[in-house]
Amino acid sequence: xxxxxxxxxxxxxxxxxxxxxxxxxxxxxxxxxxxxxxxxxxxxxxxxxxxxxxxxxxxxxxxxxxxxxxxxxxxxxxxxxxxxxxxxxxxxxxxxxxxxxxxxxxxxxxxxxxxxxxxxxxxxxxxxxxxxxxxxxx
Numbered sequence: 001x002x003x004x005x006x007x008x009x010x011x012x013x014x015x016x017x018x019x020x021x022x023x024x025x026x027x028x029x030x031x032x033x034x035x036x037x038x039x040x041x042x043x044x045x046x047x048x049x050x051x052x053x054x055x056x057x058x059x060x061x062x063x064x065x066x067x068x069x070x071x072x073x074x075x076x077x078x079x080x081x082x083x084x085x086x087x088x089x090x091x092x093x094x095x096x097x098x099x100x101x102x103x104x105x106x107x108x109x110x111x112x113x114x115x116x117x118x119x120x121x122x123x124x125x126x127x128x129x130x131x132x133x134x135x136x137x138x
Contacts, residue, residue: 030068039067039074057085 011019021027043066046059064081067074091097123131 010057035066035070039063061085 018031021031040063042059043063046056046061048065049056049059059091061078061081064074064078068078092101
């Protein structure tokens with residue numbers, strides 16, 4: 001009767017590298033400073049993208065994930081961010097709120113279409129910065 005013996009896997013190259021770095025205080029501090037610099041840069045980039053075009057939330061989560069590889073406070077912040085994202089997802093998938101958001105989106109699309117039609121009716125295909133007299137009611 002054969003006995004299944006589980007093969008004990010050796011740690012991978014990355015784990016061996018990190019263990020070696022952790023043994024040397026200077027290398028460990030330099031590694032943590034590098035992780036902090038990269039994670040903070042990505043996190044700040046995500047915060048900037050919250051007010052500019054770009055995937056801000058994704059940048060924030062990735063920045064926190066990078067920082068969480070070395071810092072406990074970032075692990076807690078990442079956990080809170082994931083929990084908040086799960087709550088927001090559940091809230092967005094609520095049928096009543098989905099219906100409201102669909103109606104709101106449709107009304108917004110109709111208003112925008114009416115604004116574009118009004119502009120085209122008044123000015124035609126003239127670009128806004130090429131209009132000589134922007135006051136159309138006089």
